[in-house]
Amino acid sequence: MQQLFLVIVKVIMGSISENCLGWAARDTSGFLSPYKFNRRDTGPDDVSLTITHCGICYADVAWAKNIPRNTIYPVVPGHEIVGIVKAVGSNVRRFKVGDHVGVGPYVNSCKTCEHCKIREEVHCDAETTHTFNSVDEDGTITRGGYSSYIVVQEGYVFKIPDNYSLISAAPLLCAGITVYAPMMRHKMNEPGKSLGVIGLGGLGHLAVKFGKAFGLHITIFSTSNSKKDEALNLLGADKFIISSDMQQMESSARSLDFIIDTASGDHPFDPYMALLKPRGVLVLVGFPSEVKFNPMSLLAGSRAISGSVAGGTKDMQEMLDFCATNNIHPEVEVIPIQYVNEALERMENRDVKYRFVIDIMNSLK
Secondary structure, X not given: OHHHHHHHHHHHHOXXXXXXXXXXXXXXXXXXXXXXXXXXXXXXXXXXXXEEEEEOOHHHHHHHOOOOOOOOXXXXXXXXXXXXXXXXXXXXXXXXXXXXXXEOOEEEOOOOOHHHHOOOHHHOOOOOEEOOOOEOOOOOEOOOOOEOEXXXXXXXXXXXXXXXXXXXXXXXXXXHHHHHHHHHHOOOOOOOOEEEEEOOOHHHHHHHHHHHHHOOEEEEEEOOHHHXXXXXXXXXXXXXXXXXXXXXXXXXOOOEEEEEEOOOOOOOOHHHHOXXXXXXXXXXXXXXXOOOOOOHXXXXXXXXXXXXXXXXXXXXXXXXXXXXXXXXXXXXXEEOHHHHHHHHHHHHOOOOOOEEEEEHHHHOO
């Protein structure tokens, strides 16, 4: 209450920085429209950046429509943020005005727990502060990247390599790190290993691109044969399987070292577990409503199932540098902010190849 009181006093006294223009949802319809609000002043440990682009994630839809039932309206979505540094605090050493930078799904954490100390802040014991729809340590509500600029503590800002496109960098800050972090954790970067990818969307197509860069043999699983050509020819997968075709599935039994499951729709798990070699690992990064499998799917072959969400700041910077070095770029559709409601609807209908990116700088006026 004391923190909230101080924020109210600052607003009344006019000590918070100039108005920020964004787009916000005001109710459970999830419809977004222009919205003016205040960002905090740039503190000694802060980086202030002009936002040039922001990727669209399903989380934007979820919180705009209050699907998790904890939305604080008005909510300004967006946590795949890239832009150009316009000011830095007196204690900031890693960034300077003009640098290209990014901000991902969280903007603060406790900094003192065992996870934060090893830069795995996503597992912070006190819970990370999300980039939007969270209460920050000063009592303010965080607002995301569907806006003209943002102020973030230095430790949660990432350097975009100079030779890498800001447009390409945006989807990496959530979709990219969500698949990259578990791939590294489970040592999927060993050339010659085999990887199955379930679902060919924003996350799935990046898992394929990372896998190809690591030298893996890639099999894509899909419910639609319409994606076969793009899977094999655009993304360079080695094999394409219709998951409802039991003959195709059974012919690939015990053939995969790893599977990354990006599907959020409900689906059976036992048929996929049967495709893993002994000691194989299935990593779940999608959000089906439930996960059910026969215990023998794990016990036979000593297989494992693992979960993952986003990654720490160490993983994030490593991934951005890896993509720049290896010329890995997401497949994107760039849109103006005025098209955002249509884009969110299209994303719900899986009508995007493979990630929307909002051109904030040239359309948010």
